[in-house]
Amino acid sequence: MNKIPLLLALGALCASTAYADNAAFDWPQFRGPNRDDISKETGLLPQWPAEGPKKIWSYTQAGQGYSGFAVVAGHLYTMGTRDGAEILICLDAAKGTEVWTAKLGPILENKWGDGPRGTPTVDGDRVYTLGGDGTLVAVQAKDGKELWRTTMDALGGKRPGWGYTESVLVDGNQVVCTPGGSKGAMAALDKMTGKVLWQSTAWTDGAQYSSIVPAQFNGQKQYVQRSMTNIVGIAAKDGALQWQVPYPGKTATIPTPIVKGNQVYVTSGYGVGSISFTIESGNTPKMLFDETGGTNKVMKNHHGGVILLGDKIYGYSDGLGWTCQDFKTGALVWNEKAKLGKGAIAYADGHFYCLEEGSGNVVLIDASPTGWTEKSRFKLDPQTTIRSPQGHIWTHPVISNGRMYLRDQDLIFSYAVK
Template sequence: MKKNTLSFVLSALCAVTVYADNPAFNWPQFRGPNRDDISKETGLLKEWPADGPKKLWNYTNAGSGYSGFSVVDGHLYTMGTRDGGEILICLDADKGNELWIAKLGNILDNKWGNGPRGTPTVDGDRVYTLSGTGDLVAVQAKDGKELWRTSMESLGGKRPGWGYTESVLVDGNQVVCTPGGPKGAMAALDKMTGKVVWQSDKWTDGAQYSSIVPADINGQRQYIQRSMTNIVGIAAKDGALLWEQPYPGKTAMIPTPIVKGNQVYFASGYGVGSMSFDVEPGNQIKMLYDETGATPNKVMKNHHGGVILLGDKLYGYSDGVGWTCQDFKTGQLVWSEKAKLGKGAISYADGHFYLLEEGSGNVVLIDATPNGWHEISRFKLDPQTSIRSPQGHIWTHPVISNGRMYLRDQDLIFCYAVK
């Protein structure tokens, strides 16, 4: 090999190694580092080949469930089922081989598909995860050794109809979750021991299906969460109820809250729509737009699959409207596109949205722009599972981490090169 060729190859290998191990591109929890489904990676493919980006590997033994991915330091963590129980799975993120599994508890039985729904949360040398039946387990990241466990039932919770779907939050020294119920709908546990630090005894609604978002509003650290009837801000230090805003839902409240500055935004499906308000000093609520009040807003009726705030615009799928861009401040429709792609999940990286259609498995790359739908590339997920419930779809969100895109259809996990 000529000297200049060898130098080029070595440089390229070094670049790949540095990129793959870059902690800035880790994806340690549901919806990424900031729980917003936004990746900060650059240098990704601007378009894909006709048959899609190169498939690097396909793991086939994840079992049932809709659990998403955390990807940290070359390891991929998700949940599934095996041998009559729910499990936490660790894979080599680059090669797809199984490194270890940890047992969680019984399998959630549900007509929409059995198994876990949430995403593991990685914090340092530990992984925290909540099973579909409500077992909260902490394990060592290196080998899956169990460190402690508790249950939502022991915290006074009653499992919601479709199981616990929350992806627990690790914030400082606390693991925060939403068991729901009379002891306190939200609970903070010591992340090292699992002992209860506090429960929100002034907020006792039943658990729904969204995940907590942390925020600093008016100088106060707080956790934003929703129930079927209310949106709340809970003090991070002691679980006090800081503010509560009625938000009547229907059937299920699923999408993750969005917070920017002191503006809080929620969307919901089943015809409900979106609500946004400012939390002003003194924890006073100033309504900006409201799906039930004087300024009803039906622009973003997001059932699930996520809504992303990019700049001052919101993007996601709205039932009856299609893929939608909504103004964050006013709630007004910017654009919508229903014919090009059906309902699904969304993620963002390097100027593009990655869309996964739940019914077909079509994966589409579009420009992230308020100027309308501009499709770049698409391909269809192949193969697709044979074990999915007839009532279920492909509901796991796409994850882009370290130049790779990870997708899941029940027992099948896919890794594609997108750099």
């Protein structure tokens, strides 16, 4: 056998087996195993061909929405719309073929684009997901059979203006979500039955658009979440409010909190910026780079997310562009505004994958505190024809088991990046 056919055969084999069932590189929920948008996968391509990485498959029936991806045990889960309802979709992650769909609830209608916003959470043989209207559903992972459902309204919540966008947290026997409202802004449900275990009656702010992060402070499991006006720590065992820090949000607070050790960091767009603090003994917050009661204006991240890598925060900051910020001090390390517009970020194997929301350009850069070093770029093609004129490409990239997954409304793509 000569070399060229051999290489082609090996290439085909690699393409067909790139998605091996490797639980270490699965992506079971929004922002990955640790809700930090960091993949621990290695051996990925350090740069791409001029036309971009090889497209393995495309799926064209996802409908409307900005829902992200969970990738577990050879299956990809996301949400979309079909036949007048929001749906949960399961695809074969290797082939892009539809395995099953499950009906969730009414379609969220919004001028920025209709449909669901959150990402499903996979826990063992179950999938949990929250639709844009606030319908929370648990189904069997193997076939989409519904196990139970509830609504944020039943938990006392009121749908925020852009719909519920939270990706629910599954922790132990609990499904934890943020309905907002007077019954308790945060709620924990029994993951097997949907029965309410507790609500955070001492914290009753309205729901915003962020997702909960688990943390350990002073030997206690807590859930960190934010509203328009506060950042809180809620006891995982009973929903008791452990600490609260005022935060002057404006219009919408979206990015997921960052927690490392006893340090908490949050950022928002609309000119607000970031604050950071530690949780000391007695669950007492101590402000770090915000000693004046205002906010640090280095990182003003709207909704593309930020990543903590080492002791630096990376993401897109309104006004500054792609930005690196010191986690401890809040100081600007570097920024790059000219080479790529606003968008979302993911990390894997020494690189950031940056998706520009307006154009669909995808750029691979070194994950470095020394500055912007671009390795490759390509443009998502084709792009949807059903997106709202006010909407952009807002679904975050996911890198899992040698594949990069991208979405533009009804179109989902899988690329080989290993």
